[in-house]
Amino acid sequence: MSASFPPGTADLPLSASALDAAVDERKFVVALARGLELLRAFRPGETMLGNRDFVARTGLPKATVNRLAYTLTVLGYLRFDEALGKYALDAGVLSLGFALLAGTDTLELARPHMRALAHEIGAAVSLGCRDGLDMVYLETIRSETALTLGLAPGSRLSMLTSSMGRAYLAVLPEPERAALLAELKQTAGKGGRAVAWVAAALREIAAFERDGACFSFRDWHADVNAVAVPFRDPRDGRWLVLSCSGPASSMGEGVFRERIAPRLRALARRFGQAR
Missing domain, CATH: 3.30.450.40 (GAF domain)
Structure with a gap:
């Protein structure tokens, strides 16, 4: 399946249900998209989310969430609190945000x-x-x-x-x-x-x-x-x-x-x- 982006919209973030209509599967990296969905699961004012929260908000299987969360933690985009058993956004996300604004x-x-x-x-x-x-x-x-x-x-x-x-x-x-x-x-x-x-x-x-x-x-x-x-x-x-x-x-x-x-x-x- 292949579809072209409308002019001026190629940089827009797409929701999962819109992917089939707008993405060339040969170029699309599903694992990367799923990892970014975990980061987007955080809402304003929230500091900690657990695996159950990620599963509920992304619709991804628990095993997939576990692997993605671990990878993002290793790369510095999430931080795991062992006492609470939950994740917080880490400095990697902050640096990306500052790079955009700057x-x-x-x-x-x-x-x-x-x-x-x-x-x-x-x-x-x-x-x-x-x-x-x-x-x-x-x-x-x-x-x-x-x-x-x-x-x-x-x-x-x-x-x-x-x-x-x-x-x-x-x-x-x-x-x-x-x-x-x-x-x-x-x-x-x-x-x-x-x-x-x-x-x-x-x-x-x-x-x-x-x-x-x-x-x-x-x-x-x-x-x-x-x-x-x-x-x-x-x-x-x-x-x-x-x-x-x-x-x-x-x-x-x-x-x-x-x-x-x-x-x-x-x-x-x-x-x-x-x-």
């Missing part, structure tokens, strides 16, 4: 402008990219008066409920977006809240051509409003997303649509090719 020229360019905007509007300004079925923060800068959740670089957001995820979905080619939305719907489940999230995301995607931005009003968090604008990184052509978030109790929908969104669109145009 090599992101756009991030260096963006920081002073993000800081100025955060100070001007009294909110948090973030830069992120896609990671699997989530969006991950590369940087977040908050003003001294911002009363927002303290999300740090590396924090992950739902692609369906966050303005950042919706903005990313809005610029994908239609076939790729349809496939990703189908996967997100399956992951979200069939409950009432999941149906509402999907419907809200579809509305924002449909309105993107008109607004040039995507919004999230109390969808991601009960007291957080946000707006996001995507742009292509001139360095490598991938889509990055700028977002701004603030407390819904003091920064209503009108503030984000009329005051913040235009500033965010202008900032995105300075950093790269915006839609």
Whole structure:
């Protein structure tokens, strides 16, 4: 089986269910992919995971998890705590993260402008990219008066409920977006809240051509409003997303649509090719 990547998406992380449609099996190293799935099993705020956690989150057999965890420990990407019988991320992962951030020229360019905007509007300004079925923060800068959740670089957001995820979905080619939305719907489940999230995301995607931005009003968090604008990184052509978030109790929908969104669109145009 062989399939080519859509233009500009060859560097995107793929979930397991998407592999059959997008990967040349002759070049794909399954063992490497499985090892990386173990590292991705850690969630923000978690420091220790056991083999049962890895099995539950990756769907891999216990024997496979044991071998992968041992290998990653030997290579310095995991650390095993014998007293707890669990693993923690080790310095190898941290060094990879710093290498990414240090090599992101756009991030260096963006920081002073993000800081100025955060100070001007009294909110948090973030830069992120896609990671699997989530969006991950590369940087977040908050003003001294911002009363927002303290999300740090590396924090992950739902692609369906966050303005950042919706903005990313809005610029994908239609076939790729349809496939990703189908996967997100399956992951979200069939409950009432999941149906509402999907419907809200579809509305924002449909309105993107008109607004040039995507919004999230109390969808991601009960007291957080946000707006996001995507742009292509001139360095490598991938889509990055700028977002701004603030407390819904003091920064209503009108503030984000009329005051913040235009500033965010202008900032995105300075950093790269915006839609």
